[in-house]
Amino acid sequence: MVTVLQTENLEKNYMLGNIPVHALRGVNLEVAEGDFVAILGPSGSGKSTLLNLLGALDTPSAGSVRIGNSDVSVLNDSELALLRRRIGIVFQFFNLVSRLTARENVELPLSIANFPRSKRREIAEDLLEMVGLKDRMTHKPSELSGGERQRVAIARALASKPQFLLMDEPTGNIDSKTAKELMTLVKDLNTKHGMTIVMVTHDRTMAKYATRVLELLDGQIKKEACN
Amino acid sequence: MLIRDAFSYAISAIKRRKVRKGLAILGVTIGIAAIISIVSLSSGFQNLVSTQFEQGFSSDTLIVTTESISFVDTESDLQLYVNDTDIINGIENVNQSAALLQRTCAIHIGDQEYILGVVGVDFETYSMIFSNTFLADSGSIPDAPDNKSVIIGARVNDPWKNGSVLTSIGDEINITYTTRSGFEIENRTYTGRIDAILGEIGGTNIGGPIDIGLYIPIDTAEDFFETDEVGTIIVQLTSSDEEVIEDTSNEIEESFGNQIQVITPKSVLEAISSIITTIELFVSAITAISLIVAGVGIMNIMLTSLMERTREIGILKALGMHNRTVLGVFLNEALLIGLIGSVLGIVTGSTLALSIDQLGLLENFTTGTYNTVLGEISIRPVFEISLFLNSLIFGVMISVIFGLYPAWRAARMEPVDALRHE
Numbered sequence: 169m170v171t172v173l174q175t176e177n178l179e180k181n182y183m184l185g186n187i188p189v190h191a192l193r194g195v196n197l198e199v200a201e202g203d204f205v206a207i208l209g210p211s212g213s214g215k216s217t218l219l220n221l222l223g224a225l226d227t228p229s230a231g232s233v234r235i236g237n238s239d240v241s242v243l244n245d246s247e248l249a250l251l252r253r254r255i256g257i258v259f260q261f262f263n264l265v266s267r268l269t270a271r272e273n274v275e276l277p278l279s280i281a282n283f284p285r286s287k288r289r290e291i292a293e294d295l296l297e298m299v300g301l302k303d304r305m306t307h308k309p310s311e312l313s314g315g316e317r318q319r320v321a322i323a324r325a326l327a328s329k330p331q332f333l334l335m336d337e338p339t340g341n342i343d344s345k346t347a348k349e350l351m352t353l354v355k356d357l358n359t360k361h362g363m364t365i366v367m368v369t370h371d372r373t374m375a376k377y378a379t380r381v382l383e384l385l386d387g388q389i390k391k392e393a394c395n
Numbered sequence: 396m397l398i399r400d401a402f403s404y405a406i407s408a409i410k411r412r413k414v415r416k417g418l419a420i421l422g423v424t425i426g427i428a429a430i431i432s433i434v435s436l437s438s439g440f441q442n443l444v445s446t447q448f449e450q451g452f453s454s455d456t457l458i459v460t461t462e463s464i465s466f467v468d469t470e471s472d473l474q475l476y477v478n479d480t481d482i483i484n485g486i487e488n489v490n491q492s493a494a495l496l497q498r499t500c501a502i503h504i505g506d507q508e509y510i511l512g513v514v515g516v517d518f519e520t521y522s523m524i525f526s527n528t529f530l531a532d533s534g535s536i537p538d539a540p541d542n543k544s545v546i547i548g549a550r551v552n553d554p555w556k557n558g559s560v561l562t563s564i565g566d567e568i569n570i571t572y573t574t575r576s577g578f579e580i581e582n583r584t585y586t587g588r589i590d591a592i593l594g595e596i597g598g599t600n601i602g603g604p605i606d607i608g609l610y611i612p613i614d615t616a617e618d619f620f621e622t623d624e625v626g627t628i629i630v631q632l633t634s635s636d637e638e639v640i641e642d643t644s645n646e647i648e649e650s651f652g653n654q655i656q657v658i659t660p661k662s663v664l665e666a667i668s669s670i671i672t673t674i675e676l677f678v679s680a681i682t683a684i685s686l687i688v689a690g691v692g693i694m695n696i697m698l699t700s701l702m703e704r705t706r707e708i709g710i711l712k713a714l715g716m717h718n719r720t721v722l723g724v725f726l727n728e729a730l731l732i733g734l735i736g737s738v739l740g741i742v743t744g745s746t747l748a749l750s751i752d753q754l755g756l757l758e759n760f761t762t763g764t765y766n767t768v769l770g771e772i773s774i775r776p777v778f779e780i781s782l783f784l785n786s787l788i789f790g791v792m793i794s795v796i797f798g799l800y801p802a803w804r805a806a807r808m809e810p811v812d813a814l815r816h817e
Contacts, residue, residue, distance in 0.1 A: 220811045223713065225712075225713055225811045226809075226810075226811040245717075245718050246717055246718070249712070249715050249716060249717045250715065251715075252712070252713060252714065252810075253714070253715030254715075257713055263706065263709075263710050263713075263814065265707055267407055267408070267411045276710075276711075276714060277714040277715065279396055279397070279400045279404075280711070280714050280715055280716045280720070282396065284397075285400075324714075328714075328715070
């Protein structure tokens with residue numbers, strides 16, 4: 169079993185105005201290749217903070233995050249940028265670039281990684297087809313529904329062939345029917361394509377799609393269950 | 396990110412905020428247009444000085460005058476007289492000289508009335524000194540003029556340059572000189588006869604014949620104006636050698652107790668050039684300031700766009716974009732604004748300069764002053780590749796310099812903070 173993601177006594181403190189916040193208080197976590205992990209917790213439990221740390225978007229206050237073979241806290245800006253290219257992230261608010269079309273959004277990580285134009289287009293079109301948006305490629309995010317936007321975001325996260333996929337409340341902003349369809353797609357990614365997925369959510373029904381469910385409360389993992 | 400991708404990304408960002416980016420581009424356009432039009436016109440002026448002046452003012456000719464070309468020096472009260480040509484002709488290396496006795500008169504020609512400088516001069520000597528320009532187009536310059544002989548410049552007869560001539564050879568012309576004796580204002584009039592009309596000269600000649608000139612024999616002028624005081628004596632040397640010019644100038648000045656000025660073609664050109672250079676510098680400084688203002692505008696707009704696009708920067712960083720690439724993407728935008736603005740500015744500025752020329756706004760910039768006689772000046776804008784290139788580089792440079800700070804701020808953003816930005 170290959171470990172793709174590991175944290176040891178991970179702590180994160182920050183200041184919210186003048187008040188110190190201890191968002192994470194010693195999180196130990198190990199994600200193996202092929203896992204589908206759901207991190208379940210109410211708002212304020214520190215799950216978004218944890219996801220940012222796992223995505224190398226933030227640095228820990230104490231403890232360590234290992235992504236593949238690298239320890240995030242010892243990397244410089246440039247090495248972090250290269251590391252982020254190997255991580256796929258899907259945000260709650262989609263975070264698509266509004267002036268670019270669906271296909272251009274999916275091409276963006278490839279463009280950042282210096283892929284030639286024709287190769288980029290090919291990959292983007294294949295991925296959009298896979299997420300069921302073949303006929304929406306030239307639409308801008310404003311012309312797409314919430315569910316469609318999140319599919320574009322998933323396609324974008326997959327574009328650079330990441331080692332694992334991080335999802336922050338992927339169904340938080342879409343209706344339950346669309347959410348169900350989306351989670352079927354995510355589940356398929358895990359089972360059919362062997363994609364390792366770490367998903368943060370407050371919704372138990374969404375957590376049911378995962379193989380492992382970790383409950384996060386007050387910055388600590390309280391309980392682990394397997395589905 | 397490949398350079399081409401970075402550019403198309405910047406173009407898409409500029410397209411997104413058309414009005415705002417358009418205004419930033421306009422700022423650069425105005426600055427560059429001002430530079431192009433002003434510099435091309437002033438090079439045109441330089442050109443005029445160095446070609447047109449030299450045409451009518453051959454390098455072996457000197458002007459002896461009581462007036463100072465400097466604005467600072469006080470003029471001497473020493474007068475030059477018609478007969479002073481005898482003194483000057485006695486100096487070594489002097490070929491010949493002609494005194495110009497000029498007064499301002501009212502001229503009736505056909506049914507037109509003008510105020511013109513009437514120049515009394517020895518026709519024979521003058522036509523030898525200015526053998527290329529003091530040439531009759533119709534009629535002929537009389538060898539032995541009587542006291543009614545009058546020679547007029549082309550523009551006097553055809554003031555609108557359209558061939559509708561006012562008079563022809565042999566016609567009469569009334570010259571009225573207004574003076575005063577004691578308290579009384581006296582109008583003296585005499586009727587001359589047009590013996591010759593000069594061909595079109597164009598350009599400007601200091602001391603030489605001009606298109607709006609009117610010439611009468613020196614003896615007639617002495618009688619009519621009741622004076623033999625002259626303002627200017629034109630001297631032709633036997634050589635245009637610099638040393639000869641220098642030595643002879645000094646000798647002429649010495650023979651008049653250093654109370655008169657000898658103007659050499661070189662000194663005139665230098666004086667005019669230095670004035671032009673000063674004006675050009677001043678105007679360039681103003682234009683440069685306008686471009687800096689445009690630069691501040693670019694910076695302002697880019698900082699605003701930075702705030703709007705904070706989330707986008709977060710996305711780019713989360714997708715693994717290097718800090719230096721983020722810097723590059725934003726600098727690219729500034730560069731494109733500068734590039735588009737400069738190109739538009741070059742086009743606008745050239746059009747402006749050309750239309751000023753086409754509309755003839757700088758033509759008929761004519762004056763006839765007492766002693767220094769300027770003819771017709773027309774300024775043609777001069778466009779040099781180096782002017783275009785320098786403006787382009789300058790415009791782009793200003794934009795990039797002012798885009799540097801916003802771009803640097805974008806590059807330094809923490810991805811997690813940028814993504815949280817509302």
